[in-house]
Amino acid sequence: MSLFQFKQGSKHTLFKAWMLGLLWVFTPPLCADDLPQLGETSSLYLSPKKEYEIGQIVVAQIKNQGLVWDDPLVSEYIRQLQHRLTGKSKADLPEWFILQDRSLNAFALPGGFIGIHSGLIETLQDEDELAAVLAHEWAHVSQHHLARLAEQSGLMNLSTLAGALASIAIATQNPSAGAGAMSATLGGASQSRINFTRENEEEADRIGMQILANTGFDPRAMPDVFLYFQREERYLGHKIPEILSTHPLSASRIADASNRADHYPKKSRAHSLTFLLVKTRLNLLEQTTTKKNPQLATAFLDEIQTENKEAVQTYAKAIAAILEDDQHLACSTLQAAPNAHPYFRLAEAECTAGLGQYQTAQTMLNNVLATTPQYRPAVILKAEFLLQEKQVLPAVTLLQRYLRSAKNDSAVYQLLAKAFNQQKDMPRMHEAEAEYRFHSGDYYGALSQYQMALKLCKNQTIAEKRIQAKIKMTQTKIHQIRAL
Numbered sequence: 001m002s003l004f005q006f007k008q009g010s011k012h013t014l015f016k017a018w019m020l021g022l023l024w025v026f027t028p029p030l031c032a033d034d035l036p037q038l039g040e041t042s043s044l045y046l047s048p049k050k051e052y053e054i055g056q057i058v059v060a061q062i063k064n065q066g067l068v069w070d071d072p073l074v075s076e077y078i079r080q081l082q083h084r085l086t087g088k089s090k091a092d093l094p095e096w097f098i099l100q101d102r103s104l105n106a107f108a109l110p111g112g113f114i115g116i117h118s119g120l121i122e123t124l125q126d127e128d129e130l131a132a133v134l135a136h137e138w139a140h141v142s143q144h145h146l147a148r149l150a151e152q153s154g155l156m157n158l159s160t161l162a163g164a165l166a167s168i169a170i171a172t173q174n175p176s177a178g179a180g181a182m183s184a185t186l187g188g189a190s191q192s193r194i195n196f197t198r199e200n201e202e203e204a205d206r207i208g209m210q211i212l213a214n215t216g217f218d219p220r221a222m223p224d225v226f227l228y229f230q231r232e233e234r235y236l237g238h239k240i241p242e243i244l245s246t247h248p249l250s251a252s253r254i255a256d257a258s259n260r261a262d263h264y265p266k267k268s269r270a271h272s273l274t275f276l277l278v279k280t281r282l283n284l285l286e287q288t289t290t291k292k293n294p295q296l297a298t299a300f301l302d303e304i305q306t307e308n309k310e311a312v313q314t315y316a317k318a319i320a321a322i323l324e325d326d327q328h329l330a331c332s333t334l335q336a337a338p339n340a341h342p343y344f345r346l347a348e349a350e351c352t353a354g355l356g357q358y359q360t361a362q363t364m365l366n367n368v369l370a371t372t373p374q375y376r377p378a379v380i381l382k383a384e385f386l387l388q389e390k391q392v393l394p395a396v397t398l399l400q401r402y403l404r405s406a407k408n409d410s411a412v413y414q415l416l417a418k419a420f421n422q423q424k425d426m427p428r429m430h431e432a433e434a435e436y437r438f439h440s441g442d443y444y445g446a447l448s449q450y451q452m453a454l455k456l457c458k459n460q461t462i463a464e465k466r467i468q469a470k471i472k473m474t475q476t477k478i479h480q481i482r483a484l
């Protein structure tokens with residue numbers, strides 16, 4: 001039985017290997033209302049739309065390398081957090097994605113895309129600290145820092161900029177090097193660049209703290225997380241946390257953030273249970289995929305001081321049992337300590353299905369979907385159960401309904417392709433497979449799937465036109481990348 005999660009590349013037995021569902025939204029990101037509009041110089045040369053296009057190309061390259069890790073629960077959690085921090089409606093959000101990488105890092109790309117290393121979530125103490133890092137990154141986005149940096153370096157050609165970012169991402173297999181490496185490549189090592197970077201960093205801290213205060217988080221989490229990174233740096237010696245190589249941390253920067261935090265009213269932290277469950281889940285998944293000691297994965301549980309400790313311990317035990325394919329233990333653990341949090345219900349549905357009781361598992365998911373019909377983790381899990389049971393029609397209906405408001409979700413397209421394959425509906429299977437590949441950044445794969453679909457759709461005017469338009473769009477993407 002699989003803990004449902006998707007990553008491109010490998011197809012191992014425990015985890016289904018899928019790519020992340022993308023939000024290919026064509027709306028350029030806008031600054032939040034209360035933020036200073038400092039991006040004017042940039043927009044003279046590099047419009048928000050162009051920034052977005054560059055970001056999209058880079059993200060597609062990152063995805064096509066199989067670097068993005070889509071665990072539906074974790075992806076959905078990040079999306080909720082993004083929604084809260086940016087105040088944007090979910091349909092307008094450029095994607096924030098997780099990379100399976102234990103190092104401490106997060107990075108912003110042009111257009112509002114943000115990459116978050118799993119190690120960051122696995123390590124930080126609470127949601128406010130994670131929010132602080134993400135608010136800082138979002139501030140870089142809202143202030144168009146990357147575009148301004150490129151502009152100052154006199155590098156205004158769209159394709160060169162995208163090429164620089166994408167090639168760095170691919171060459172190093174480490175897209176987080178992007179921002180730092182780009183500033184090094186484009187800006188040289190002049191003193192002015194260093195100052196510029198520091199200014200950017202301080203501006204991102206200041207605006208990030210403002211975002212935290214406005215969205216109900218504790219602004220003090222910003223200096224707290226800096227102090228944590230600094231302690232890590234001392235502890236690790238020469239091996240500094242990656243985030244500090246792209247966001248240099250000076251004593252004055254820490255002091256400045258700390259002073260600013262004192263000006264905000266004191267705030268007690270919410271100690272989000274959801275954050276702790278996500279952190280637990282990622283630690284366990286990571287330890288299992290890397291075949292390390294699962295006990296290490298939950299060592300941090302001893303440190304939890306909040307009223308949530310017991311719930312987190314129960315969840316950790318259940319997830320560890322699911323991963324070890326001990327579905328009886330997982331289900332009995334969850335039943336012995338019931339909890340209303342949806343993650344517990346999803347885990348129970350999963351171990352119940354693991355025991356072969358698909359009907360009961362579906363009822364559990366239906367209860368979740370009754371209040372939140374578009375809740376992605378429940379939709380994906382339910383579709384998987386339906387397909388296991390060869391109930392293809394309800395699966396197709398469920399997935400198509402979901403895609404109406406999430407048109408770019410590659411993982412859902414992949415499930416849809418599987419459903420059409422079970423139905424032996426080959427034209428639709430190829431079209432869904434093409435969508436999956438397109439939204440995973442695999443444009444060549446998408447093109448050949450669309451062409452196969454087109455061949456099978458002869459004399460069906462509407463389908464033909466639709467697929468021809470998709471082929472054209474895919475070819476445009478291929479040309480854009482070739483031009484880099």
Ligand SMILES: [Zn+2]
Nearest residue numbers: 201204246247
């Ligand atoms: Zn920064």
